[in-house]
Amino acid sequence: MSVSASFTSIVGFDSAWTDNPRTPGAICVIRLESDGAHLHLAPRPASFAEALDVIRGEGQHAQKCLVALDQPTIVPNLTGSRPVDKVAGSLISWIGGGVQPASRSKKGMFDDAAPIWRFKQVLGAIEDPELARTASSGLFLFEVFPALALATLESAFCSRLGAPKYNPVNRKRFKIGDWQAVAEVVRCFGALNSLRHLDEWCSVVANSEAPRKADQDKVDAVICGLIGLHWLVAPREQSVMIGDLESGYMIAPATRGIHSRLIAAATQRNVSIR
Structure with missing residues (x-):
């Protein structure tokens, strides 16, 4: 990484997992400078290759760059799901959502030829969330999960079957109010972390009468970026890392403390949560 500026870039990337050219993911960039954070690149569609181009561009100028990715980044298990998936699922299932189980048996997602592994290889980032918080420079990657973030940020979403139905693809369940x-x-999450230039974008999103899946991907990319920003600037106790760097992990906000269901599930499965 060529260091030529004193700002930090946080890249939020919803990868869509399979790199299907007809259904790309989405990416956004938040820049954290001496006078605070601002939305530098509004969310737009992006494939893995396009995401790499954006990250390279940021890396040429930023002192530190953090990529918050909505996709499992460590998947050693051949079948089933990772311990962290089960812990997150304890809360997500209760609120009426779902957690896609990650294993190497998932063709196109996590098998040896899956695009995520080439992305990581080409990216060459350090995968150490705690170091990403404290390091003064470098390129870092970590896994986030927007659905878990929403559940921990909004009490209305964190109730029995209270998960927001905001996926336009699922027409039967989609609710414009959600x-x-x-x-x-x-x-509000952006305001909590003093992120500028987000209000107008959120207003446009909220006023969309017929959002599409691409719009949801953009929303999730912003959530990814905000999780990364929150991890860097908020007190450590307002975030949580579930799992570890061997079996898989997730980073999520914990503005109201770590939810008791997550703690209970982690304790039951002997999964690290901190």
Whole structure:
């Protein structure tokens, strides 16, 4: 990484996992400078290759760059799901959502030829969330999960079957009120971390009468970026790392403390949570 500026870049990337050209993911960039944070690149569609281009561009100028990725980044298990997936699922299932189990048996997602592994190889980032917080420079990567973030940020979403139905693809379950509520939670999460230039974007999102899947991907990319920003600037106790760097992990906000269901599930499965 060529260091030529004193700002930190936080890249939020919703990869869509399989790198299907017809259904790309989305990416955004937040820059953290001496006078605070601002949304530098509004979310836009991006494949893995396009994401690498964005990250390279940021890396040429930023002193530190953190990539917050909505996809499992460490998947050693051949079948089933990772311990961290089970812990996250204890809360997500309760609120009426789902956790995609990650294993090497998932063709196109986590098998040896899956795009995530080439992405990581080409990226060459350090995968150490705790070091990413304290290091003065470098390129870092960590895994985040927007659905878990939303559950921990909004009490209305963190109740029995209270998960927001904001995926436009699922027409039977999609609720425009939930879509608008998610946009407001994103706006408030940005305000909590003093992120500038987000309000207007959230207003446009909230006023969309017929959002598409690409719009949801953009929302999730912003949530990814905000999780990364929160990890860096908020007190450590307001975030949680579930799991470890051997079996897999997730980073999520914990602005109201770590939810008791996550603690119980982690304790039961002997999974690190801190």
